[in-house]
Amino acid sequence: MSDRIIAEINEIKEKIDITHLVCPMTFVKAKATIEELELGEILEIRLNDGEPVQNVPRSLKEDGQKVLKLKDNLDGTYTLYVRKDSE
Amino acid sequence: MALTDDQLQRYSRHIILKEIGVKGQKRLLNSSVLIIGAGGLGAPVGLYLAAAGIGKIGIADADDVDLSNLQRQVIHSTADIGKAKVSSAKESMLAINPEIEVDTYHDFVSASNILDMIRKYDFIIDGTDNFPAKFLINDACVLAEKPFSHAGIIRFKGQLMTYAPGKSPCYRCVFKTPPPPDAVPTCKQAGVIGAMGGVIGSLQAMEAVKYLTGIGDLLTGYLLTYDALKMEFRKIKLPFDKDCAVCGEHPAILSPIDYEQAVCAI
Numbered sequence: 088m089s090d091r092i093i094a095e096i097n098e099i100k101e102k103i104d105i106t107h108l109v110c111p112m113t114f115v116k117a118k119a120t121i122e123e124l125e126l127g128e129i130l131e132i133r134l135n136d137g138e139p140v141q142n143v144p145r146s147l148k149e150d151g152q153k154v155l156k157l158k159d160n161l162d163g164t165y166t167l168y169v170r171k172d173s174e
Numbered sequence: 175m176a177l178t179d180d181q182l183q184r185y186s187r188h189i190i191l192k193e194i195g196v197k198g199q200k201r202l203l204n205s206s207v208l209i210i211g212a213g214g215l216g217a218p219v220g221l222y223l224a225a226a227g228i229g230k231i232g233i234a235d236a237d238d239v240d241l242s243n244l245q246r247q248v249i250h251s252t253a254d255i256g257k258a259k260v261s262s263a264k265e266s267m268l269a270i271n272p273e274i275e276v277d278t279y280h281d282f283v284s285a286s287n288i289l290d291m292i293r294k295y296d297f298i299i300d301g302t303d304n305f306p307a308k309f310l311i312n313d314a315c316v317l318a319e320k321p322f323s324h325a326g327i328i329r330f331k332g333q334l335m336t337y338a339p340g341k342s343p344c345y346r347c348v349f350k351t352p353p354p355p356d357a358v359p360t361c362k363q364a365g366v367i368g369a370m371g372g373v374i375g376s377l378q379a380m381e382a383v384k385y386l387t388g389i390g391d392l393l394t395g396y397l398l399t400y401d402a403l404k405m406e407f408r409k410i411k412l413p414f415d416k417d418c419a420v421c422g423e424h425p426a427i428l429s430p431i432d433y434e435q436a437v438c439a440i
């Protein structure tokens with residue numbers, strides 16, 4: 088991970104936890120939260136292993152957002168850092 | 175204002191769509207549509223627009239629910255017979271989506287009330303079953319610069335077109351004047367297959383949603399016809415009529431007109 092990405096991740100605008108949600112509400116919640124951000128702002132998302140970690144980052148990419156990093160929390164959850172690149 | 179978690183869930187299948195998203199859904203929630211006619215066409219339009227979360231829906235119809243309506247007017251139920259169609263329609267729409275607002279107009283549209291009625295809405299649906307009303311709605315929408323969806327259904331056929339002010343030919347550009355009363359059967363005399371209202375009305379609801387969210391290409395400048403027996407859709411290009419009496423270069427119609435209605439259609 089480059090220094091630039093680390094610096095960016097330090098400026099997280101908003102955090103959400105979607106571990107209580109199931110498909111498609113996992114993606115809907117992430118997408119809705121990103122839509123409220125300004126371009127360039129970063130969202131931190133805590134999500135479950137399995138279907139959410141397979142689908143949410145991919146769907147956000149398809150929506151034109153930048154997935155910066157996916158961190159395994161080693162407790163069955165992941166933390167995803169996404170930058171808003173697309174309105 | 176951000177959508178609530180319940181709204182995110184209710185509208186999730188819209189929000190997932192890249193073309194709609196939260197922005198498009200918020201636009202729908204802040205939009206208003208007037209549906210003129212709570213019959214075969216107005217029924218599916220009302221149900222889909224209520225479900226879609228159109229913030230304010232107006233519905234106009236002077237009739238009461240009759241047993242013979244129920245073969246196609248799916249917004250009304252057997253228990254609604256005898257109720258004003260607008261009340262029955264309002265109950266059905268609010269049962270689907272209690273977070274919208276529904277205004278009812280238990281009245282025929284006429285030259286004297288239509289401009290006041292359409293003024294308050296972003297998009298108008300013509301779900302009427304007679305020519306005088308169709309010309310009246312067209313003229314009023316052209317004069318008030320309101321977009322609307324025209325549609326008509328009879329027997330196994332249906333048609334629709336979308337009007338956008340200043341951008342497309344109007345209904346009168348194509349059809350000029352109403353036929354003489356009783357020269358053409360209304361759907362009361364001719365019959366209509368029940369699902370026709372569903373096909374054409376759903377397309378009207380689709381046009382409204384596309385207009386309100388600003389996505390895709392509208393059915394402006396075209397007439398779409400559907401023949402159920404031949405299972406054939408045709409999209410016919412419509413020209414502007416520069417001599418159109420309402421939207422042409424020298425319009426003769428400067429305010430809405432009430433045409434005489436066939437006796438049996440009243």
Ligand SMILES: [Zn+2]
Nearest residue numbers: 344347418421
């Ligand atoms: Zn015209």
